[in-house]
Amino acid sequence: MPPALRPHFAPARRRALVQSGALVLLLTTHHIARGAGILAVRIWPAEDYSRVTIESDTALKATHRMVGLPPRLAVDIEGLELNPTLRELVAKLRADDPNIAGIRVGQNAPGVVRLVLDLKQDIKPQVFTLAPVAAYQHRLVFDLYPAHPPDPLEQLIAERMKDLGGASGAAPVTSARGMPQDTADSLGDLIARQIERANEATRRDPQVARAPNPPPAAPPPPRVALRPPAPAPRAAGGTDRLIIVALDPGHGGEDPGAIGPGGTHEKTVVLQIALKLRERINNTIVGGSPMRAFLTRDGDFFVPLGTRVEKARRVGADLFISLHADAFMREEARGASVYALSDRGASSAAARWLANKENDADRIGGVNLGVKDSLVQRALLDMSTTAQIKDSLVLGDAVLREIGGVGRLHKRNVERAGFAVLKAPDIPSVLVETAFISNPDEERKLRSESYQNDLANALINGIQKYFAANPPLARNRQV
Numbered sequence: 001m002p003p004a005l006r007p008h009f010a011p012a013r014r015r016a017l018v019q020s021g022a023l024v025l026l027l028t029t030h031h032i033a034r035g036a037g038i039l040a041v042r043i044w045p046a047e048d049y050s051r052v053t054i055e056s057d058t059a060l061k062a063t064h065r066m067v068g069l070p071p072r073l074a075v076d077i078e079g080l081e082l083n084p085t086l087r088e089l090v091a092k093l094r095a096d097d098p099n100i101a102g103i104r105v106g107q108n109a110p111g112v113v114r115l116v117l118d119l120k121q122d123i124k125p126q127v128f129t130l131a132p133v134a135a136y137q138h139r140l141v142f143d144l145y146p147a148h149p150p151d152p153l154e155q156l157i158a159e160r161m162k163d164l165g166g167a168s169g170a171a172p173v174t175s176a177r178g179m180p181q182d183t184a185d186s187l188g189d190l191i192a193r194q195i196e197r198a199n200e201a202t203r204r205d206p207q208v209a210r211a212p213n214p215p216p217a218a219p220p221p222p223r224v225a226l227r228p229p230a231p232a233p234r235a236a237g238g239t240d241r242l243i244i245v246a247l248d249p250g251h252g253g254e255d256p257g258a259i260g261p262g263g264t265h266e267k268t269v270v271l272q273i274a275l276k277l278r279e280r281i282n283n284t285i286v287g288g289s290p291m292r293a294f295l296t297r298d299g300d301f302f303v304p305l306g307t308r309v310e311k312a313r314r315v316g317a318d319l320f321i322s323l324h325a326d327a328f329m330r331e332e333a334r335g336a337s338v339y340a341l342s343d344r345g346a347s348s349a350a351a352r353w354l355a356n357k358e359n360d361a362d363r364i365g366g367v368n369l370g371v372k373d374s375l376v377q378r379a380l381l382d383m384s385t386t387a388q389i390k391d392s393l394v395l396g397d398a399v400l401r402e403i404g405g406v407g408r409l410h411k412r413n414v415e416r417a418g419f420a421v422l423k424a425p426d427i428p429s430v431l432v433e434t435a436f437i438s439n440p441d442e443e444r445k446l447r448s449e450s451y452q453n454d455l456a457n458a459l460i461n462g463i464q465k466y467f468a469a470n471p472p473l474a475r476n477r478q479v
Contacts, residue, residue: 036060038085039137044253045097046301048149051253052089052100052117052142053366056080060140064127070101071119075127075142082107089115099123099144122147128368136254141366153315156292160242163290241289243472245281245463246296246312248322248421249274250358253302255365258327260443267300269446270323273434276456277323284460286467302365305420313424318472319395319463320429322421325446326354326410327438334442335410337433338400340392341423342416355417358431391428394470399430399462406454407435407445428466432459 037057044051054060054077064075080086082105090103101118108114123144130139249271251257257266278293285291294315296308303311312320326337339351346352396414403409410433422429434455435442445451 036079038080038083041085041089041092042254043089043092043094043097043100044301045094045099046297046299047098047146048297048301048303049143049145050097050099051144051301053254054086054140055136056138056140059129059131059138062127062129062140064125064142066123066125071122073117073119073123073125073142073144075115075117076108077113077115077140079111080113081111082113086113099146117142117144119144126368126371128370130366134364136364139254139366141368143368152294152311156244156294156315157242160290160292241472243286243289243291243467244294244315244317245291246294246315246317246320246427247274247277247281248296248308248312248320250322250324250421251302251361251365252297252300253365255302255361257361258325258437260327260437260446261331261440262443262447264437264443264447266325266327266437269325269437269452270434271297271300273452273455274323276452277459280456280460281463284464286464287471289472291463304362304365304367305359308421309424312427317424317427319466320422320424320427321399321459321463322419322429322431324358324431324433325435325437326433328436329438331436331439333410333436334439335408336403336435337410337415338396338403339415339417339419339422339431339433340396341389341429342418343386343389346417347415348411351415351417354433355419359418359420385425388425388428391470392422392430395428395462395466396430398466398469399432399459402458402462402465403432403434403455406458407451410436 038054039057040053040055042051042053042055044053058079060080061078062075063078064073066072067074086105089105093100093103097120099120101120103118104116106114124147126141126143126145128141128143130136130141132138249267251265251267252271253267255267257270259265274295275298278295281291281293294312294317296311297303308322309320326333339354342351346355393414393416400409400412400414404412414430419431422431435446437443437446
């Protein structure tokens, strides 16, 4: 370059170099100080398990270990600097969280944040990451499962025993020999009796066990269709059969379900309806047998689809009813629907679309695919039977007729599709879409307590009519 031109270009060149260097220095300093960007922190407390979620704009790597007595979970998160959003975890902890007593967070080393969770009981933790899906970015999840969870069937029986013991004029609970039984140790006797009576019922009537047409030793006595065998004599105020209805409020926790134009979450309204229906079920007697509702979730937390089915089977549920509030791309869609399982494809394109959407809940809610029993749950979901589907259609028809009396129906027949949550092999199961939450008018109705009560009344009426025509078989659960 000619010397005459150097004074003209040198200052501009120097300014460009200085600005570029400052920009590189600024970006480098910002990146080092910032690390991964924390978008949100959330805590979902429940008796089943408590979940802690850290959502970030890039994937986080964490190591964890349990620490002695009192029990604590220490988690080191790499690629992260302490910031105010992380500190919000401390303020978000609720005093009534059944699993977490306290949370501490601090900068353990440059680029490493340590999170310590003080625990209220022995915990089996699961720590895993989730890839971006739906409205969520990268998530780091801590699921804290009690090491010794309560048995749900024992809880239901204990509740019923408490009712019998506290009822005015109720007879004392008796043992299998007819002797008075202390309530404190009656549960073991109940379980023994229920197994003994189930075996006896099977010996008297092989169809109770659904055995394949055994040749009878003598011609069986005449029987009346759809009528149960005569109940054994029992003490006044007692009962021989506890009917359990599993209620499954859809979505929950990390998975809000559909969101109405007014901001109403599907997970919230279906839980409110389920709680109202639980109250009605617990105060209902069918054919002299009391009913009990079992909820797959009774709070705002996420339950994987396979776990919902597994829970219902664990308590020996007689029915399974999953509650939802539909959404569609066009807000004019309206009305309630009832669905049963299909093993031969969906009954309509809309049913197929809805089933695919509902079956996606595990991806949104966040399932730890690393747990060993995930394969067991998947196998469980492939065990549906023709008899189960047939009974489910009868149940769905009874429920649909009652719902049609309190609101508009989207479809007047029970539709069918491959809903994963309906695949319990031995429990009649239906999925009820209570209304279209995407419709502004129906969203307002779903938020209304009067409409929720109407729905709960319709559902309990449908359940009662189903059992009136299809009494539950003798099973190994007697109180």
